[in-house]
Amino acid sequence: KNLVTRAVGIDPQVEAEVHTYTVEQGDIYLLCSDGLSDMVSDEDMQLTLSSLQTNLSLAAQQLVQQANDNGGRDNVSVILVRIAREFPARTGWLAKLKSWFG
Helix, strand or coil: CCCCCCCECCECCCCCCCCCCCCCCCCEEEEECHHHHCCCCHHHHHHHHHHCCCCHHHHHHHHHHHHHHCCCCCCCCEEEEECCCCCCCCCHHHHHHHHHCC
């Protein structure tokens, strides 16, 4: 439940907000619109992801259905990502420079 503080198209340049997190193999990340987070409780999302973690496509469909069943007052977008393997985060200025050029 966030407030949009930066948006593409408002200013000539927009500074991206970037965070680094430690991830482990098997972690599942949920990226969603407020159409989901406003309509489905964190606890219900957690329960759905826990019970359907072996089928992320079905889990995403179920989350959208829950939002719609709870009133569906907005568009609902859901992306689920499972971390397939551990990987180190690139840090330092040289790693950042390399990431800019692929």
